[in-house]
Amino acid sequence: xxxxxxLLLALGASPLAVRAALAAYPERPIxxxxxxxxxxxxxxxxxxxxxxxxxxxxxxxxxDNRGGAGGSIGAEAVAHSAADGYTLLVGSNGPLTVNxxxxxxxxxxxxxxxxxxxxxxxxxxxxxxxPSVEAKTLGELIALSKTKPVNIATSGVGSATHLTLERFNxxxxxKLTHIPYRSGGQLLPDLLAGAIQAAMTEFSIVFPQxxxxxxxxxxxxxxxxxxxxxxxxxxxxxxxxGFTASSYIGVVAPAxxxxxxxxxxxxxxxxxxxxxxxxxxKLRSMGSDVATGEEMTPAGFGAYIKAEYARSAEAAKLAxxxxx
Numbered sequence: 548x549x550x551x552x553x554l555l556l557a558l559g560a561s562p563l564a565v566r567a568a569l570a571a572y573p574e575r576p577i578x579x580x581x582x583x584x585x586x587x588x589x590x591x592x593x594x595x596x597x598x599x600x601x602x603x604x605x606x607x608x609x610x611d612n613r614g615g616a617g618g619s620i621g622a623e624a625v626a627h628s629a630a631d632g633y634t635l636l637v638g639s640n641g642p643l644t645v646n647x648x649x650x651x652x653x654x655x656x657x658x659x660x661x662x663x664x665x666x667x668x669x670x671x672x673x674x675x676x677x678p679s680v681e682a683k684t685l686g687e688l689i690a691l692s693k694t695k696p697v698n699i700a701t702s703g704v705g706s707a708t709h710l711t712l713e714r715f716n717x718x719x720x721x722k723l724t725h726i727p728y729r730s731g732g733q734l735l736p737d738l739l740a741g742a743i744q745a746a747m748t749e750f751s752i753v754f755p756q757x758x759x760x761x762x763x764x765x766x767x768x769x770x771x772x773x774x775x776x777x778x779x780x781x782x783x784x785x786x787x788x789g790f791t792a793s794s795y796i797g798v799v800a801p802a803x804x805x806x807x808x809x810x811x812x813x814x815x816x817x818x819x820x821x822x823x824x825x826x827x828x829k830l831r832s833m834g835s836d837v838a839t840g841e842e843m844t845p846a847g848f849g850a851y852i853k854a855e856y857a858r859s860a861e862a863a864k865l866a867x868x869x870x871x
Contacts, residue, residue: 582621586732599819617705618642626655630803640707648863651870671769685785713866
């Protein structure tokens with residue numbers, strides 16, 4: 548699809564006409580691609596953000612789940628879509644800053660093919676176990692994995708939680724067997740049923756089950772204990788020195804998207820999440836931390852992505868991961 552801006556320029560439209568076309572944005576529904584299956588952290592946060600963009604800009608925002616390949620399928624589709632502001636990506640660790648180090652053939656460049664719009668939030672990773680598992684602490688789980696097979700699910704090969712698991716096994720000598728799913732939401736039913744023994748997942752995904760006694764979070768990979776559950780120790784407290792990990796969520800657009808459109812989208816997201824708004828309260832109630840004002844800007848999110856990219860490169864190296 549050729550964007551209106553591209554068509555106007557091709558037809559020799561004046562700069563004034565181009566500005567008028569951009570000022571009319573958006574004139575139709577916006578598609579927000581979530582590159583994972585429904586139910587996971589990216590999907591949940593994406594739907595909250597979609598509602599805020601709709602509220603501010605007045606057009607429907609259609610959430611389009613395109614899971615697969617650790618987020619690469621959906622990310623590639625957005626990278627090669629028209630840069631007109633009508634197709635956006637819920638960007639997260641996997642497609643933006645993890646997949647380049649675990650997937651040999653990406654159909655996009657995460658640092659060149661996207662224009663950052665805004666970081667929205669981040670949530671720490673944690674390990675949760677089924678109540679039938681003998682281990683109730685992180686140390687006990689590590690020890691158990693060295694004496695008998697213990698399987699542990701993540702959101703998929705190349706996902707942020709997969710990389711965290713690899714780092715964890717390398718740092719502790721644990722022998723947890725990886726079982727990849729397509730999203731945090733998809734692994735949850737099997738964890739609750741006992742089909743899998745444990746999960747490395749986002750705190751927000753499994754916290755309600757921890758509260759209900761259907762799963763047990765043995766530790767959270769944050770610098771401090773979560774405010775929603777101060778009884779849950781950190782990995783650091785549990786003996787894994789300096790170990791933190793989280794999943795971030797933000798919105799990006801195709802790289803050539805005009806700056807005025809990026810600005811409109813950023814303003815809509817920031818308005819919905821800044822302060823004690825209902826959307827911000829919802830994210831915090833799920834265990835997420837809302838991004839700072841600077842992180843919610845294109846420049847701030849861009850810097851955040853570059854820093855995470857560098858951290859993922861180092862983590863992949865420490866874990867012995869190579870693109871396949």
